[in-house]
Amino acid sequence: MTDTRKTALVVGASRTLGLGLAAEYLRRGWDVIGTVRGSGRTGLHDLADTAGGRLTVESLEMTAPEQISALRDRLAQRSLDLLFVNAAITRGDIPIGEVPADMFTEVMLTNALAPMRVVEWLRPLVAPDGTIGVMSSDQGSVSLNTDGGQDLYRAGKSALNQLMRCYAARHAGDPRTLLLMDPGWVRTELGGADAELSVEESVPGVAETMESHRGKSGLHFVDHQGQVVPW
Structure with missing residues (x-):
């Protein structure tokens, strides 16, 4: 009998939203490949112990190009229905004029360049009718930024959005679905303790929105409720 289970690769799945997405796709009957940084044990390893062989844990430092290439080589025989890149850091609410150049x-490397390298280099693994998504944020929206603050984080997400638009334009005619996902304001290290949503409240909507857009070619900037996020 042919195995018809779908396969998702979730990059950055060791905790919070990434881990939640890995668990959600397992619940939906998918096979999941999740990446973690380094060799230490994470929540993803614990999840794999209960997944009956349907979850594979891979090591990836996304900011190291040679590791992206090595992951691509290791997965060369796999066909992905979903490639989702979930990775971002913040360094606090610092006015841009006070941000050190190294910060x-x-x-920018972690939040914009590295995710796009993953998208570019792992694209051949994604089925023609598959989906490529990256975790964005409404803080990356220029038109929604009326209050300011979080200058560097906003800039990184805006850069990610723009780079995805460049990617979409360069691959015009590609049938794959491209998504910029806003998960909502979630209680994570980035979102803070006062955020409106738990991971458990955000993640099913993120997965459902990605599924509802499957087969819709081109780039879409949407939130966990399926609503369009303005640029």
């Missing part, structure tokens, strides 16, 4: 470089 600016670190955030």
